[in-house]
Amino acid sequence: MSSYNPITSPGTGQTIQYPKGSQYMPPWRQPYIIGIAGCSGSGKTSVSSKIIKKINVPWTVLLSMDNFYAPLSEADRAKAFNSEYDFDRPEAFDWDHFVKCVKDLKEGSKRVEIPVYSFEKHDRTDKVLSIYGANVIILEGIYVLHDPRILELLDMKIFVDTDLDICLARRLNRDILHRGRDLTGAILQWNRYVKPNFDKYVRLTMSNADILIPRGLDNTVAIEMIIKHISRQLTLKSHQHIEHLIQLGHSPQELELSAQNLIYPISESSPQLLGIHTLLLDTQTCRGDFIFFFNRMATILITAALELISYAPKHVVTPQGTPFDGLQSLDEIYAISVIRAGECFENSLKKTIPTIRLGKLLIQSDSQTGEPKLHTLNLPPQLEAASEGKSGKWTILLVDAQMTSGAAAIMAISVLLDHGVKEEEIIFVTYLANYVAIKRFRSAFANVKLVVGKVEKQQGVRTPRFIDEKYYGT
Numbered sequence: 001m002s003s004y005n006p007i008t009s010p011g012t013g014q015t016i017q018y019p020k021g022s023q024y025m026p027p028w029r030q031p032y033i034i035g036i037a038g039c040s041g042s043g044k045t046s047v048s049s050k051i052i053k054k055i056n057v058p059w060t061v062l063l064s065m066d067n068f069y070a071p072l073s074e075a076d077r078a079k080a081f082n083s084e085y086d087f088d089r090p091e092a093f094d095w096d097h098f099v100k101c102v103k104d105l106k107e108g109s110k111r112v113e114i115p116v117y118s119f120e121k122h123d124r125t126d127k128v129l130s131i132y133g134a135n136v137i138i139l140e141g142i143y144v145l146h147d148p149r150i151l152e153l154l155d156m157k158i159f160v161d162t163d164l165d166i167c168l169a170r171r172l173n174r175d176i177l178h179r180g181r182d183l184t185g186a187i188l189q190w191n192r193y194v195k196p197n198f199d200k201y202v203r204l205t206m207s208n209a210d211i212l213i214p215r216g217l218d219n220t221v222a223i224e225m226i227i228k229h230i231s232r233q234l235t236l237k238s239h240q241h242i243e244h245l246i247q248l249g250h251s252p253q254e255l256e257l258s259a260q261n262l263i264y265p266i267s268e269s270s271p272q273l274l275g276i277h278t279l280l281l282d283t284q285t286c287r288g289d290f291i292f293f294f295n296r297m298a299t300i301l302i303t304a305a306l307e308l309i310s311y312a313p314k315h316v317v318t319p320q321g322t323p324f325d326g327l328q329s330l331d332e333i334y335a336i337s338v339i340r341a342g343e344c345f346e347n348s349l350k351k352t353i354p355t356i357r358l359g360k361l362l363i364q365s366d367s368q369t370g371e372p373k374l375h376t377l378n379l380p381p382q383l384e385a386a387s388e389g390k391s392g393k394w395t396i397l398l399v400d401a402q403m404t405s406g407a408a409a410i411m412a413i414s415v416l417l418d419h420g421v422k423e424e425e426i427i428f429v430t431y432l433a434n435y436v437a438i439k440r441f442r443s444a445f446a447n448v449k450l451v452v453g454k455v456e457k458q459q460g461v462r463t464p465r466f467i468d469e470k471y472y473g474t
Contacts, residue, residue: 032234033106033137033153037144037205038160039198040088041167041174043216044140047160050217051138054227057234059374061105061134065141067117068098071124080122083185088197090143099149105137106153119179135373136234142198145205155233158226159209162216164195255439262449263438264304273300277454280431280467290470294401297431297453298348302397305427305451306352309333309395332394334380338363338412341401341468345429349399359383361415363408374411383419396421399429401467403452406437410444423447432456432463 034051036044045064052060069092072080079085086092097115104112114129144150145157168190175181181189206212213222257263266273279285279293311327318324333353337343339362349356362376382394396416403409409428416426424447431453441450456463 030108030237031105031134031137032155032230032237033102033139034156034158034230035144035150035154036138036140036158036160037142037146037202037209038216039162039164039167039202040142040194041169041171042160042162043170044142044160046217047158047213047223048138048140050223051227051230052136055136055230055234057135057373059134060136060138061131062138062140063102063105063114063131065093065098065139065144066119067115067129068094068101068141069117069124070094072122077122083181083188085122086193086197087189088142088193090146090201093143095147095149099147102137102139102150102153105131105134136230142202143205145208146201151208156226156230157208157210158213159206159211160213160216161206162214164198255435255442257438257452257455261442262447263442264308264449264451265455266300266304266451266453287470287473294344294431294467294471295348298345299352301429301431301451301453302345302348302352305397305429305449306333308427308449308451310393330393332357332382333397334359334383334394335397335399336361336379336412336416338398338400338408339376340472341465342399344401344468344471345399349397357382361412363411374415377415379419383416383421394425396426397429398426401431401471402463402465403430403433403437403441404463404465405434406440406444409437409441413445413448427451431467434463 036048038044045062048062052062069087071094072085076085080087101112101114112131114131116125116127116129117123118125139150139154145159151157171190171194172183172186175186175189176183211222211226213219213226217223255261255263257265276293276297279289280297285293306329310330312330314326314328316324316326334357335345335349335353336359337346339360343360346358349358357380359379360376361374361378363374383396398409398412398416400409400412409430413423413426413428417423423445427449428441429451433450433452433455435455435457438450438452438455441448
């Protein structure tokens with residue numbers, strides 16, 4: 001029996017296969033990587049910027065190979081200041097470090113630290129650029145198409161072929177205005193190192209390219225064709241992601257909404273709760289009443305979530321002088337709201353847990369493909385430290401007012417997991433959840449607790465998002 005589930009993408013007609021029972025794979029775990037090479041001054045950075053602007057995909061990273069120059073000895077640094085060091089030969093780069101960083105990005109590592117190189121000091125600085133995930137990565141540099149290890153990681157290989165006289169003019173302008181060089185030294189470097197190494201090494205990498213762009217940024221036809229091709233590939237990737245999400249909810253087995261499955265629905269049999277549901281779901285409820293009763297419901301849900309955290313005995317003495325054996329929380333409590341519906345919980349969170357630390361993330365569905373995409377991430381510093389291997393005893397309340405498809409919830413949890421948080425440390429709190437979305441959620445993450453106010457179980461019924469619109473009046 002096959003261990004794969006074949007699925008046909010409605011957007012492309014292509015059959016996609018996912019391992020049965022596979023864990024959810026967020027899109028930044030499989031980034032699309034483009035390599036852009038060419039002579040110094042050919043317009044690689046300009047072409048890269050044009051592509052980034054046109055494809056308009058969040059979490060696109062432009063990574064310059066210039067940051068991977070190998071550290072120089074004091075003697076070599078002195079040569080560099082006298083324009084006597086050859087920065088344009090392949091050996092000038094720290095290839096092992098460059099390959100490792102690109103490979104880590106390709107494999108979706110949690111955090112990749114990129115060195116920062118100073119051309120004015122001819123040395124690496126103490127700073128690093130931390131990259132957390134990416135949908136698209138563009139590598140640009142004269143030798144991006146040189147090393148076979150890098151070529152294996154690239155999804156598209158581009159060579160920008162510009163007349164060398166134009167390259168020289170651009171390089172002189174850049175080096176004198178932005179890198180603190182003088183005219184004599186810049187021309188000396190061009191004649192002694194840049195042009196000879198281009199002829200000897202860089203030009204040969206043109207044969208490794210999938211696409212050649214003559215005249216660089218001036219070749220608008222070629223660039224538009226490249227952008228269309230990239231957009232098609234990203235659309236295919238989005239459809240694959242969506243189909244994987246859909247597959248997660250296709251289990252024929254019924255999912256029992258019980259503590260046994262770490263699902264904690266608030267009882268709907270209580271007259272008080274039924275009355276609150278009625279007011280929240282009634283289209284005639286005025287905004288003032290809606291806010292009041294949603295805050296009440298949010299407090300009930302947060303209180304239910306706090307029943308699930310760890311407590312330890314604590315002995316205290318009352319004002320009357322009598323002993324009392326009580327409990328105290330063992331966990332630091334953090335809350336992450338999914339913008340903007342999750343922000344409807346924040347008033348209740350602050351009133352219930354005055355010392356709570358808040359974070360936010362913004363996930364929006366692409367208007368063309370429907371794929372959820374991470375746009376903004378702002379975590380408390382303590383959780384940022386978790387991604388660096390520093391652990392703590394905490395519980396994370398991840399809050400969102402509605403779970404319609406489960407896509408945003410699944411992606412939000414993936415972000416936390418990538419930052420070192422464990423599934424067992426997360427409690428997802430939502431008011432209104434679709435039953436299929438809950439099944440999808442549970443298929444992706446077996447150990448995340450779910451507290452839900454009301455579950456829509458009727459087949460084919462899914463209430464569109466409305467809570468944040470009514471809560472904020474927009």
